[in-house]
Amino acid sequence: MTERMPRLLQALLMLLLCSSIAGFTSHRFVSAAASKVAVIRRRYASSRSTTTTMMSPVLAKRPNLYVYDHCPFCVRARMIFGLKQVPHQLIFLDNDDIETPTALVGKKVVPILEMVNTEGKTVVMPESMDIVKYVDGDSRWGKPLLKPATNREDIKAFFDSIADLSRRCTRPRFALSSILPEFHTPAARAAFVRNHPFKTGPFDYTENLMNTKLVSDLGEKLKDLDGLIFSADCVTEGGMSYDDIDVFGKTRGLTVVKGLVLPPKLKAYLERMAEKTEIPLYHQMGL
Numbered sequence: 001m002t003e004r005m006p007r008l009l010q011a012l013l014m015l016l017l018c019s020s021i022a023g024f025t026s027h028r029f030v031s032a033a034a035s036k037v038a039v040i041r042r043r044y045a046s047s048r049s050t051t052t053t054m055m056s057p058v059l060a061k062r063p064n065l066y067v068y069d070h071c072p073f074c075v076r077a078r079m080i081f082g083l084k085q086v087p088h089q090l091i092f093l094d095n096d097d098i099e100t101p102t103a104l105v106g107k108k109v110v111p112i113l114e115m116v117n118t119e120g121k122t123v124v125m126p127e128s129m130d131i132v133k134y135v136d137g138d139s140r141w142g143k144p145l146l147k148p149a150t151n152r153e154d155i156k157a158f159f160d161s162i163a164d165l166s167r168r169c170t171r172p173r174f175a176l177s178s179i180l181p182e183f184h185t186p187a188a189r190a191a192f193v194r195n196h197p198f199k200t201g202p203f204d205y206t207e208n209l210m211n212t213k214l215v216s217d218l219g220e221k222l223k224d225l226d227g228l229i230f231s232a233d234c235v236t237e238g239g240m241s242y243d244d245i246d247v248f249g250k251t252r253g254l255t256v257v258k259g260l261v262l263p264p265k266l267k268a269y270l271e272r273m274a275e276k277t278e279i280p281l282y283h284q285m286g287l
Contacts, residue, residue: 063088063115063135066104068095068182070174070256075279076128076249077111082277083240084141092181096191101126132245149242154228155235159250162221164199169218169257171196172209173287209287212259219261222254226263232272248273258286 065081065088067074081088093100098108105112105126113131114124118140125131136144174180175192183189193205202208229235229247236243251270254260262270274281 063113064091065089065131066091066093066101066112066114067110068093069180070170070182070253071110072249072253073128074111075252076245077113077131078279079245079248079273079277080132080135080146082279083145084136086135086141094185095182095188096185097188128249129242129245132242145240146245147239147241149246150236152228152236152243155243155247158225158228161224162218165214165218165221166254167196168198168208168211168214169260170253172205173256174253176205176209177287179285215257215259218254218257222260222266223263225251226265229265229269232265232268235269244273248277252279252281256282256286260286 063081063086065077067078067090069092078090080086093110101108101110101112104114104124109126111128111131112124112126113134114122117123118138123134125134132146135141136146171192175183175189175196178184178189183192197203198208202211208214230237234240234244235247248270251266252274254262255270270281273279
């Protein structure tokens with residue numbers, strides 16, 4: 001009965017609207033109908049759970065995930081929603097938006113998950129791996145999918161070795177373009193450049209963007225990663241694990257670099273992960 005109430009409300013309100021427009025509604029009929037609507041609304045509201053106050057109007061339908069598109073930590077959080085086919089609301093924040101994340105978790109940080117848990121209470125949390133673990137462990141979306149992290153030192157050493165090079169290749173391409181939603185304003189792009197300076201020269205973002213040798217050097221380095229990937233389906237033997245959450249999060253952004261040659265196993269891995277997680281690569285918008 002309660003599930004049918006919204007339709008009845010809509011029908012009554014539409015009747016009022018149409019009658020008013022047509023000029024056929026008497027003052028008495030409007031008052032009576034309005035009273036009827038108010039009674040139905042009160043009955044419907046009283047039949048619903050009042051365990052928690054929703055922080056967002058869409059939260060009752062699906063979780064909210066606040067992200068930047070380019071952010072590798074946000075990619076981590078997004079992956080589990082795609083892997084487990086969890087409907088969710090993806091909210092891209094402006095890069096210079098301090099107020100929204102601060103209101104949610106007390107500081108400027110992404111990703112942020114906002115959802116209602118199995119007890120009907122609102123949960124708001126930052127930290128990508130905490131979000132992944134929380135969603136993967138939620139029984140509403142089946143059994144946990146991910147195997148534990150193996151803490152592979154070879155993978156850690158590889159990403160440490162390309163950290164500066166990958167930043168010089170990707171950051172200017174993200175921040176100097178207005179393609180991504182978090183960088184759609186000059187203020188947002190300027191904030192990113194200001195807050196992410198290179199530790200050593202060259203310091204200028206445009207100079208790094210125009211340096212084609214950086215791209216070729218990165219391509220050569222990526223050949224080493226190819227030998228560390230077990231298959232297109234998982235980076236470590238044994239199946240999908242937290243290793244994949246980490247590796248895809250760090251490598252997806254590399255596809256924004258136009259002209260970067262990906263070795264075959266890495267290319268196949270990225271394409272398969274993009275398909276499984278429903279997170280597109282940047283090949284079509286490469287800069």
